[in-house]
């Protein structure tokens with residue numbers, strides 16, 4: 001993912017217009033528009049400001065993270081959405097719903113996880129820039145989730 005995509009994804013996730021996003025950062029709407037079009041990249045100081053303002057990491061903004069929970073597929077945008085490792089540090093691979101202190105919170109089946117994701121369908125659609133019905137989203141998730149790290153391992157033959 002590139003910085004322009006990360007910024008667009010973040011803004012969608014926050015459900016802010018370009019104007020509202022710009023106001024929070026004390027920049028112009030045009031500046032935000034140029035970032036999202038890839039015409040310019042925010043300088044380091046601005047990246048740090050975006051990270052601090054919206055509780056995301058600079059690595060996320062630079063497009064260096066996988067950015068998706070490897071259990072439920074939720075997009076990992078905010079630091080507070082991330083699960084924690086044994087030592088209390090933030091996980092870059094799993095969300096807080098799935099993973100706490102280095103372990104999966106619940107033994108869930110893929111089907112149960114799909115139903116959990118569907119409870120928040122509006123949010124999921126918005127963040128992904130999609131407009132799927134529940135049934136379409138269910139089908140998409142059921143084919144997509146098995147490719148994530150948590151489920152790949154389980155499906156490996158002994």
Ligand SMILES: [Zn+2]
Nearest residue numbers: 069072095098
């Ligand atoms: Zn998750």
